[in-house]
Amino acid sequence: xxxxxxxxxxxxxxxxxxxxxxxxxxxxxxxxxxxxxxxxxxxxxxxxxxxxxxxxxxxxxxxxxxxxxxxxxxxxxxxxxxxxxxxxxxxxxxxxxxxxxxxxxxxxxxxxxxxx
Amino acid sequence: xxxxxxxxxxxxxxxxxxxxxxxxxxxxxxxxxxxxxxxxxxxxxxxxxxxxxxxxxxxxxxxxxxxxxxxxxxxxxxxxxxxxxxxxxxxxxxxxxxxxxxxxxxxxxxxx
Numbered sequence: 001x002x003x004x005x006x007x008x009x010x011x012x013x014x015x016x017x018x019x020x021x022x023x024x025x026x027x028x029x030x031x032x033x034x035x036x037x038x039x040x041x042x043x044x045x046x047x048x049x050x051x052x053x054x055x056x057x058x059x060x061x062x063x064x065x066x067x068x069x070x071x072x073x074x075x076x077x078x079x080x081x082x083x084x085x086x087x088x089x090x091x092x093x094x095x096x097x098x099x100x101x102x103x104x105x106x107x108x109x110x111x112x113x114x115x116x
Numbered sequence: 117x118x119x120x121x122x123x124x125x126x127x128x129x130x131x132x133x134x135x136x137x138x139x140x141x142x143x144x145x146x147x148x149x150x151x152x153x154x155x156x157x158x159x160x161x162x163x164x165x166x167x168x169x170x171x172x173x174x175x176x177x178x179x180x181x182x183x184x185x186x187x188x189x190x191x192x193x194x195x196x197x198x199x200x201x202x203x204x205x206x207x208x209x210x211x212x213x214x215x216x217x218x219x220x221x222x223x224x225x226x227x228x
Binding site for chain 1: 148150152158159160161162165166167206210215216217218219220221
């Protein structure tokens with residue numbers, strides 16, 4: 001079982017709703033990541049927090065707003081999403097502030113988001 | 117920009133058959149290479165990784181890979197697949213920073 005916990009597992013929201021995805025890890029990892037995975041596609045990087053600071057934003061629309069309250073928690077706030085934003089949202093963490101051989105990504109199970 | 121190519125999108129094998137999944141990357145510098153597996157309904161799990169040294173890499177669950185520098189490849193292998201190996205397999209490359217780039221994935225179905 002994964003040590004990166006994501007809640008909720010499934011979420012259905014309307015285009016005018018505001019919701020949040022949550023991710024938690026207690027491995028003492030220094031970096032946390034949000035990936036988006038559409039059906040039959042590979043995961044695509046959205047955001048990276050390294051040492052609790054946003055280090056990478058892959059030109060993600062502002063309707064997605066990440067937050068890292070502390071080194072163990074990562075949130076993704078959602079507002080005014082579009083149906084095409086429906087996807088599996090994956091959280092990951094790495095031991096060090098960057099990904100490399102000694103610090104690979106550990107993934108959560110994901111949140112399956114459907115925007116109606 | 118770095119990119120990753122996986123040659124086969126769907127592979128169907130019978131149990132006990134040998135498996136080889138291709139992965140090529142484009143990046144001129146030193147890279148960190150990974151193979152991840154995603155079983156149905158489960159999270160992405162690290163199968164194996166390569167950075168330097170012995171080009172033959174052992175991973176979990178009987179998987180191994182061979183790094184061929186001149187071909188910019190890290191091909192995943194398993195001598196004898198089982199029904200439980202049915203999953204999607206992703207190759208990933210990180211040349212710098214935190215941008216781990218994934219290949220398109222290969223869906224493996226093993227017939228029992």
